[in-house]
Amino acid sequence: METFDHKAIEKRWQEQWEKDRIYLATDDAGKPKKLILVEFPYPSGEGLHMGHLRPFLAGDIYSRYWRMNGYNVMYPMGWDAFGLPAENFAIKNKLHPAVSTAKNVANAKRQLQSWGTGFDWSREVNTSDPEYYKWTQWIFLQFFKAGLAYEATGLINWCPKDKTGLANEEVVNGCCERCGTPVEKKELRQWYLKITAYAEKLLNGLKTLNWPDQVKIQQENWIGRKEGINISYEIETKRNYVILHGWDSNSKDPKYAAIKKEIEKTGAVCALPDLPSTSKPTEAEQVEFVLKNIRFDENTILYGKSLGGVVAMKVLEKLKNPIAGLVLAGSFVGPDGLQGEYPFINSFRWEFDFEKIRRNAGFIKILSDLKDHAVKPTQGKILHEKLGGELTETIAVKSHFGAEHEPAVIEALLPKVTVFTTRPDTNFGATFVVIGPEHRLLNQRNPLNISEKYWKEIQQYQQKVASESDMDRVAEGRKKTGVFTGLYCINNLNGYRMPLYVADYVLGHVGTGAVVGVPGHDKRDFEFAQIFNIPIVRVVQKDRNDSGPITSLEQVQEDEGTMINSDFLNGLDIHQATVKIMDHMEMKGYGKRVVNYKLRDWVFSRQRYWGEPIPLIHCDPPAGGCGVVPVPDEELPLKLPEVKDYEPTGTGESPLAAIDSWVNTKCPKCGGKARRETNTMPQWAGSSWYWLRYSDPHNDKEFAAKQKLKYWQPVDMYFGGMEHTTLHLLYSRFWNQFLFDQSLVTESEPYLRRVPHGLILGPDGEKMSKSRGNVVNPDDVVAEFGADVLRMCEPFLGPHEASVPWSDKGIIGIKRFLDKVWRLSFVFASEAKQSQEIATPTSSARNDNSIHKLIKKISSDIENFKFNTAIAAFMEFLNENKELSQADWEKFLILLAPFAPHVTEELWHQLGHKDSVHRKSWPKFDEKLVKAETVTVVVQVLGRLRASLELPAGTSQAEVKVKAMADANVKKHLEGKQVVKEIFVPDKLINFVVK
C-alpha cells in the first residue's frame, strides 16, 4: 500500500467527528479556557479562497494544540453576511440577498468542513440573521442613549458607484475600499458614532495588548494624537464699540475699563459712557441719553452687561439703521429673571420688540454665567429663544462676569482667529495667518466684515475649492493658492501685523481650521510665503554658522536647533522653548494647550438595502415634535422589509425610503405620526461585537449573559489580516470599550493577542485576483491530493506573517511526506521493529533525534506560529529515524494530528485504537532527553572555522582545548602565533584569538 485513499478516509472521519461532537466547547468553568478566534468571512459567491485558508488553518492547528493540552478551547465560526456584494449580486441575478447569502454560506461551510477544520458549529452566528441583528440594533441604541450616536449634515465621502456614504476608514488612497472608485464629497445628513470620544482610551488600551508593534503603530498613527496649543490672534478691524455698563457702576469700573483697553489695542474706537442716575436708573433717562450722545453706524458693536444689556436692547428698538452686532452678558428680560430686589424694577418697562432688535443687529451673541448670583442662569436660554444668535453658557471667572478679565466676553467682542500649532516655539517668526476656505468665519454672513473688494474674491475662491475633489486638493507638487482678506492679525508676542489669508492648503475641518504661517520653519508655509511675497524670518539655528537668511525650500529649518531672534526664548533649544512659550501664552490668556486627534467620527449610515435598519423614529413638528425616538426594545429586531427594488437610489436616500408602509409609523413616545429612519448600518456594525455572541449564541434575553462573558472573554488569540487594522480592529475595540463602560461586558479590551498573516499570492507573485487569472482554488487541491496535503502545503510555503506566492511544487513534497508516513506506519507497527528494506542506518552517529526533541520543537513552533519549521522538523525526524518503537511512533502521530487530522486518525485506528487521536493528550517531553549525548564543537581561530569535534555533551573548556589543539589543521593556523584570548561556548564552540 503505497499511498492512501484520501477521499474515503476524509469522508469517514469527518462524519465520525461530527457524530462524536469532538470539537464542541462547553461552558465548563472548572477548566481553564482559551477563546481562539479567526476573523469570520464574508460569504461571497466565489466561495472561500486560498487567502482564507491561512488564518483558518493557523487557528485550527493552534486550537487543536491547546485542546490536546487540556484547555477548554472554543474555536467558533460565523458569517459576516451583510454587505454590498450580496446586494449587488442580488440586483444582478434578481434574487433576494437573503437567498443568495444562504446559498453562499452553505457553500463556504462545506468548504471549511472539507478542510477538516475543527470549528464549534454549535455556536455559528450570522450577522444578517434577525436574531443576531436584533442585538446589533440594541447596542446601537445604547450608543444613541449615551449621546454617542448623533445625526449631522456634513460633507462626507460618497462612492458614486456603490451609491452610498463611506467612513473615513473606508477610503483608501482617495478611492472606495470596496470597489476602487474615486470617492467624491457630498453634503448629506448622516448618522455618526462618536468614536473620537474614545480616542484617548483606544490609544491607551493599545499599551496593554500583546499585539505586533506594526499593528499598534498603525492604529496609533490613525488616531494621530498631537499635543499643541491653540493660539488666539486678535484681528484688526474698522469697527467701533459701545459699552453700556450695568446698574450702580461707571466707566471707572475696572471690568469695563479693561475691556475698553483690549478693544483699543486692535486699533478700534470704543465709547464707554457714564450712564445717568446709575444707582436709581430709569429706562427713559438712560435710553434717551445713549441715543443722544452716541453715534451708531453699520460698524458698531454694542455690548451691554446686566442692566446695560436691557438698555442696549431698548436702544436697538429705537434705532433707524442696523448696527454690526449686539453682545449681551449676564442680561435678562424681566424682574423674574433676577435673584433679589433692585431699585430699577419699577422704572423699566419689561416688554421688548424682539423682532425689531433682531433686525437691527447684524449678529447677536448672548453670554450666560451658569453660576450667576444676580441673574438667574436660565435667562441666557430665554434670551436666546427670543433673539436667536449665538448662546455661550459658561462659568464666569467671577460670578455675573464680574472679573477684570473675562475671556468669554473678550472672545465675543473681538474678532479673533484661533490657530492650532505644535510648534509655538517658532512663533516669533510668524509672519502670516491662513484660514481654510470652509472656516466658519467665512460663512455667507461675512462675520469678519471683510471689505467688499476682498469678499468677492474670497467667495469666488471658495466656489473654486468646493468644486475640487480631495484627490485634486492633495495632488503632489501642487502650487499653493490663496486670497488676501485685507485684514491683519496681531502677534501678541511682538506686535507684528500678520496678514490674514484664505488658502486651501489649510483644511477647514482639521484642528481649528486655521494655521499660523512660519515660513522659515515650515516648508508649506515657505512655499506660500514665496508666492505672496511675505517676509521670512529665521528663529531657529542648527548651529552657530546656520544663521543666514532662508531663501530656498532646502534651507527651511524644520529640525532641532537653538532659538534666535526670539526675545526671551533666545538660546533655548526648541523643546525648552516650546514649554516656555506655552506657559507664557497660557499665563497671558491667549493660548491654551490642547490635544488634537486625526481620528474623526465614524460615518455610520449607508444608503443601501442589505444592512441592519437603524432603529430610530423621527417625530418632527407639526406632529408630536419628540425629535428622534428609539424603537422600543420589545419591537426589536426591526426587520428589513421586503422590497421590490434593491437598486440604490443614488440620491442619498436608501431604498427603504420608498416603502411608505414601512416608513410611516407612530411615534413610540406621543403616538403621533412619525417616520422611520431609512438608512442602514455599515458592514462593520455586525462584526463589531460578534466574538461576544459566541459566548452565548442562543440567548434571546440579552446579547450575552454576563457570567458566560466572564468565563470566555477576552479573546486569547485573534487571527486575521493586516487590512483590518484601521477598520474592523479599531471599530470593534471601540464598541467593546463602550460596552465595558456601560458595564455590559467584563473586559475593556476584546483581543489580548493578535497575529496577522501575510497574503497568499498567485504563482506569479502577484496578488490573487480574477482579473489577473492567477487564482488557485483550494477545492481543486483537496479533490486531487486531499485535505491533509492542502493543510500542510499552505503553511509550508513560508512564515505565517510573510506574504508568499502559492506554488504547486510544494504539493509534491508534502504528498511524498504523507505517503511516507502512511507506509512507515505499517513498518513501525509491525512485530519486527526493523525492516531490512527501509532501516539501513547510515548516519547513526547522531543521536539527537529523539522523540523528545521533536515534541519540544513542534510545541514551541505551534506556540510561535512557526508552522513551516514545524513541518520541516517532522520531515527531518523521519529522515533521521530509520527505526522507531511503536510508542514513539504513536507520539509522532499525535504530534502530527493537528496538521493532518484525517491521515493520523486513520493510522491511529489501524494501530488498533478505538478512540480518536484528536482526544489524546499532547505528549510530554523530558528536558534531559532533549539534549544530545554527543555534540559538535566548532574550533575557530580568529573567528574562522578550522575544525569541528564530535564530543560528549558537557565537555569542559580545558578538555575541549586539548582536543582542539591536537587537530592538525588547527595546529597549522596556530603555528608561530600566540594565543591571547580564548572564547568558549559550552557544547558549541571554542575560538582562539591569536597575535
Place this chain on the structure above:
RNA sequence: GCCCGGGUGGUGGAAUGGUAUACACGCAGCACUUAAAAUGCUGUGGGCGUAAGCUCUUGAGAGUUCGAAUCUCUCCCCGGGCACCA
C-alpha cells in the same frame, strides 16, 4: 515626504550575536525494473586545488565585536500604511 516591514543558492525558504544555505522543490548520478512510474541512496552556492584544504559569498558600502545574515550608520531596491493633519 513621513512611519512600519523586507532583500539569503536555480526556486520557496532555515538560521535573530556562535558551523550560513536546515527542510522542500528542481537538477545530476546510482540502485530496484524488460521498461517507465513510484521508491530508496548519493551529490548539488561561486572560485582555486588531484586531494587535504584555502578563499569568496546573505542588496551596496562603512562601523562595533574574538566572531555579524543577525547590532549601528549611510545609500539602493521591493512590499504595506499615512499624507498640504499645522
